[in-house]
Amino acid sequence: MVNIEVKQHFNKFYSAWAISASVINLLGAAFAVLYGSNIPWVIGAIILFMFYLPRLNSFTPRMPLIIGYANWVSLIRLLIIISLFGSYPNLNDTELFVLFLIAICLDGLDGYLARRFGQTSEVGGKFDMEIDAFLVFTLSWIHVDLQNLTWYILIPGGLRYVYEIALFWLPKTGKEILPKMVRSTIAVSFFLSLLIPFVTEEPSLILITYVSGTLIICSFLISFFYQFKSA
Numbered sequence: 305m306v307n308i309e310v311k312q313h314f315n316k317f318y319s320a321w322a323i324s325a326s327v328i329n330l331l332g333a334a335f336a337v338l339y340g341s342n343i344p345w346v347i348g349a350i351i352l353f354m355f356y357l358p359r360l361n362s363f364t365p366r367m368p369l370i371i372g373y374a375n376w377v378s379l380i381r382l383l384i385i386i387s388l389f390g391s392y393p394n395l396n397d398t399e400l401f402v403l404f405l406i407a408i409c410l411d412g413l414d415g416y417l418a419r420r421f422g423q424t425s426e427v428g429g430k431f432d433m434e435i436d437a438f439l440v441f442t443l444s445w446i447h448v449d450l451q452n453l454t455w456y457i458l459i460p461g462g463l464r465y466v467y468e469i470a471l472f473w474l475p476k477t478g479k480e481i482l483p484k485m486v487r488s489t490i491a492v493s494f495f496l497s498l499l500i501p502f503v504t505e506e507p508s509l510i511l512i513t514y515v516s517g518t519l520i521i522c523s524f525l526i527s528f529f530y531q532f533k534s535a
Contacts, residue, residue, distance in 0.1 A: 311426070317359060318430055323472050325352050325434060326465035329441060333462060336445060346390045349438060353382060356434070359427055367423055374418035375428050381410040382435050389442045392450075401502035404443060408495050411436065436491070437464040443498045452501035453513065460494065460517035463524045471531055481530040482523060490519050 332345025357379070360371040369376060384407045392400060414432060418424045444461025447453040480487065497516040500509050 314359065314427060321352070321356060322434070322468050326468040328352055329438070329465050330462060330469075333441065333445060333458065336449075342389065342445065342449075345442075346386065349386060349389075349442075353386075353434075356431060360431060368421075372418070372423040372425075372428065373421055374414040374423050375431065377410055377414035377417060378428070378432050378435055381407050381414070382438075384410075385435065385439050385442065389446070392446050397502040400446070401499055404439075404502070405499060407439060408499075411495075436495075440495065440498065441465070447498065447501050453510070456514065457498075457517055460520035463521060467524050467528060470528060474531060480527055482526060487523060487527075490516070490523050494520050 328348040329345070332342065332348050335344050336342040360375050367375075371379075384403060388395070388400065388403055388407070395403075411432070418428060441458075441461045441464070444453075444457045447457060448455055494516040497513040500513050504510070
């Protein structure tokens with residue numbers, strides 16, 4: 305078991321890391337929008353996660369293969385996402401669809417392995433959550449850059465980072481007004497809907513992506529006002 309002192313140490317580290325990740329990802333996106341290059345964004349993301357990786361071992365109980373099976377799957381997923389983000393101009397829509405689908409499916413696998421082998425931890429859970437946020441934001445940018453979707457999709461895509469900055473100075477209540485099942489369903493729906501533009505240009509199907517993105521916005525706004533009111 306992770307003792308309270310170690311938990312507090314991790315929470316302090318994660319609080320600083322999460323706000324740094326939000327700033328760097330938003331600045332990376334702004335640079336990409338203004339100058340048409342995502343290279344600084346890719347480099348910033350690599351540096352960010354390199355700071356996080358050692359914590360998978362130092363802040364978790366003793367696990368097989370140093371960080372546990374689930375965290376290895378998460379790490380592989382992260383490498384796939386960063387590789388795709390750095391090379392997407394050289395890939396066609398079918399290749400992007402298949403590889404991003406694999407990355408999304410691995411998200412379910414790492415959760416299953418963590419539960420199956422009793423390797424769940426707050427450190428691993430936060431790691432997985434941050435990979436999800438990075439996946440959504442970068443995938444949203446890829447669609448904008450490839451002109452598959454309009455700029456609007458960057459709002460729900462990057463809202464996780466805006467939310468983190470907005471709540472940085474508020475006391476952390478740890479409570480959410482929307483049930484976890486509802487929030488998870490909305491998030492997964494948005495993940496999957498971001499794959500649609502790779503396989504079709506049908507307006508009625510593309511609309512699903514925008515609707516899912518709008519639900520993400522609504523979810524974050526509800527959560528923000530609840531957190532603000534609670535604080």
